[in-house]
Amino acid sequence: MANIVQFENVGLRYGTGQETLSDVSFTLSTGAFYFLTGASGAGKTSLLKLLYLAQRPTRGSIRLFGEDAVTLPRSRLPGFRRRIGVVFQDFRLVPHLSAYDNIALPLRVSGVPESDVEAPVREMLAWVGLSDRVDAKPPTLSGGEQQRVAIARAVIGRPEILVADEPTGNVDPDMAERLLHLFDSLNRLGTTVVVATHDFHLLGRIQKAHMMRLDHGRLLDPTGSLRFPPPNAPGGSE
Amino acid sequence: MSVKVIATAADRRLLDESRGTRAMTWIMAIMLFLTVLAAALGLGTLGAAALLDRQLAGRLTVQIVEAVESKRLDQTQRALAVLRTDPVVTRAVEVDRAKLTTLLRPWLGADEADPDLPIPAMIDVDLRAASDAAVARVRDGVRAVAPSARIDRHESWMSPVRSFMGMVTLLAAGLVLLMAAATAAVVILAARAGLETHRDTIEVLHMLGSTDVQVARLFQRRIALDTLIGGVLGTIGAVGVVLLVGWQLTTLGSDLLGGLSLGTRDWVLLGALPFAFAVLATLAARQAVLGALGRYL
Numbered sequence: 001m002a003n004i005v006q007f008e009n010v011g012l013r014y015g016t017g018q019e020t021l022s023d024v025s026f027t028l029s030t031g032a033f034y035f036l037t038g039a040s041g042a043g044k045t046s047l048l049k050l051l052y053l054a055q056r057p058t059r060g061s062i063r064l065f066g067e068d069a070v071t072l073p074r075s076r077l078p079g080f081r082r083r084i085g086v087v088f089q090d091f092r093l094v095p096h097l098s099a100y101d102n103i104a105l106p107l108r109v110s111g112v113p114e115s116d117v118e119a120p121v122r123e124m125l126a127w128v129g130l131s132d133r134v135d136a137k138p139p140t141l142s143g144g145e146q147q148r149v150a151i152a153r154a155v156i157g158r159p160e161i162l163v164a165d166e167p168t169g170n171v172d173p174d175m176a177e178r179l180l181h182l183f184d185s186l187n188r189l190g191t192t193v194v195v196a197t198h199d200f201h202l203l204g205r206i207q208k209a210h211m212m213r214l215d216h217g218r219l220l221d222p223t224g225s226l227r228f229p230p231p232n233a234p235g236g237s238e
Numbered sequence: 239m240s241v242k243v244i245a246t247a248a249d250r251r252l253l254d255e256s257r258g259t260r261a262m263t264w265i266m267a268i269m270l271f272l273t274v275l276a277a278a279l280g281l282g283t284l285g286a287a288a289l290l291d292r293q294l295a296g297r298l299t300v301q302i303v304e305a306v307e308s309k310r311l312d313q314t315q316r317a318l319a320v321l322r323t324d325p326v327v328t329r330a331v332e333v334d335r336a337k338l339t340t341l342l343r344p345w346l347g348a349d350e351a352d353p354d355l356p357i358p359a360m361i362d363v364d365l366r367a368a369s370d371a372a373v374a375r376v377r378d379g380v381r382a383v384a385p386s387a388r389i390d391r392h393e394s395w396m397s398p399v400r401s402f403m404g405m406v407t408l409l410a411a412g413l414v415l416l417m418a419a420a421t422a423a424v425v426i427l428a429a430r431a432g433l434e435t436h437r438d439t440i441e442v443l444h445m446l447g448s449t450d451v452q453v454a455r456l457f458q459r460r461i462a463l464d465t466l467i468g469g470v471l472g473t474i475g476a477v478g479v480v481l482l483v484g485w486q487l488t489t490l491g492s493d494l495l496g497g498l499s500l501g502t503r504d505w506v507l508l509g510a511l512p513f514a515f516a517v518l519a520t521l522a523a524r525q526a527v528l529g530a531l532g533r534y535l
Contacts, residue, residue, distance in 0.1 A: 082447030
């Protein structure tokens with residue numbers, strides 16, 4: 001499989017403090033499924049920000065979709081971002097827009113005609129079990145419902161890469177399983193999925209998933225080839 | 239890569255309009271009210287000045303200042319003969335003595351002027367073209383037969399008034415330009431404040447792949463609409479004031495002030511002001527937003 005993402009010796013520093021990420025090198029294969037784990041403060045969110053182009057690295061190189069993402073002109077960022085779906089840890093829903101309009105945003109931003117927006121949005125609402133909350137605004141939704149809207153918004157544009165930061169943090173175990181199944185379905189359609197999570201229960205649910213672990217800003221497995229459960233453990237995938 | 243603008247209905251919902259106080263509409267109403275008044279003053283004065291120019295240009299009065307009546311009458315007839323044969327003159331008419339007496343009544347009293355009083359003979363002259371050369375030609379021709387003749391150009395009598403009108407017109411134009419600059423400044427401040435208010439939404443839009451132009455369109459559409467609605471309201475108010483002032487001027491019966499009227503072209507120009515300001519606001523908002531967004535990643 002071709003590499004869709006390639007990080008080489010990437011470092012990230014906010015201001016003049018210590019490096020949040022140091023010497024991070026890995027590759028993501030097109031159509032693969034990755035879990036990114038690590039303790040709080042390990043740098044998971046920072047790494048994801050580099051991945052979805054919300055941040056530029058302080059050093060090192062990042063290749064995304066075969067192009068150098070570090071020196072990518074600002075004018076080309078929107079085109080790249082449209083190929084990446086993001087589930088933010090804090091959801092980042094637009095509070096005055098309905099669930100429907102929040103989910104429709106990526107399509108509208110991409111210039112999809114209004115007549116072609118409704119069907120996929122309603123399908124997505126059904127997919128995340130929110131068909132009865134079409135007009136609800138985020139402040140009236142529970143944390144779990146907001147999370148599902150955020151996930152629906154991230155996947156509606158059929159992104160080439162889906163980046164999810166703790167996507168099951170606010171949902172019950174059943175819903176977490178459903179959402180993971182949703183990511184798996186999307187992955188089967190060819191989307192490369194990267195899920196940052198603390199939830200070790202999830203890690204074993206996707207048998208083919210690769211696991212990357214961050215510790216104090218360093219990737220413990222620079223090749224990105226760790227699997228979960230570990231190969232020598234019972235039920236290991238290799 | 240598509241950069242098509244977000245659909246209008248959804249577009250309207252994207253920026254939380256309930257958070258805005260819509261103060262912009264009223265600010266623009268006041269701006270346009272003042273701008274239209276200044277423009278109306280400028281256009282009215284310009285029209286009055288043009289009317290004055292048309293009325294006075296090429297008009298002369300020839301005075302035959304000769305104390306001896308027989309000589310005065312003779313010189314007047316000879317001057318008239320010269321003027322009526324001169325191709326640059328379209329009309330030369332001696333002013334009737336009775337009319338002169340009426341004109342002089344405020345200075346000489348209600349009684350008839352003393353018949354022996356040497357009142358100069360006067361000839362009203364209209365020239366084909368109001369050029370200095372034509373005036374010089376008339377002067378030379380008349381003085382050849384009436385050495386004591388004086389030639390007065392009507393334009394020169396009114397030149398102080400004409401200068402004042404020109405100054406008022408320039409002042410009004412300056413005010414309109416200042417108001418346009420102030421409007422652009424208000425729009426830039428409003429756009430920056432709007433960006434700050436909607437920072438979270440804009441960040442989300444950026445992360446979803448919105449271009450700066452798409453985000454700018456959201457603001458420019460909204461600001462253009464505020465400017466247009468406020469501008470039309472302000473213009474309606476100002477037009478009401480202009481009509482009221484115009485009606486009062488007509489009741490004064492002054493020829494000079496009566497010229498301070500607005501023609502069809504002037505009304506069209508005034509009516510176009512809110513649209514012109516909406517375009518100006520749109521461009522200012524676009525530049526302000528694009529400039530500010532350039533600092534985002």
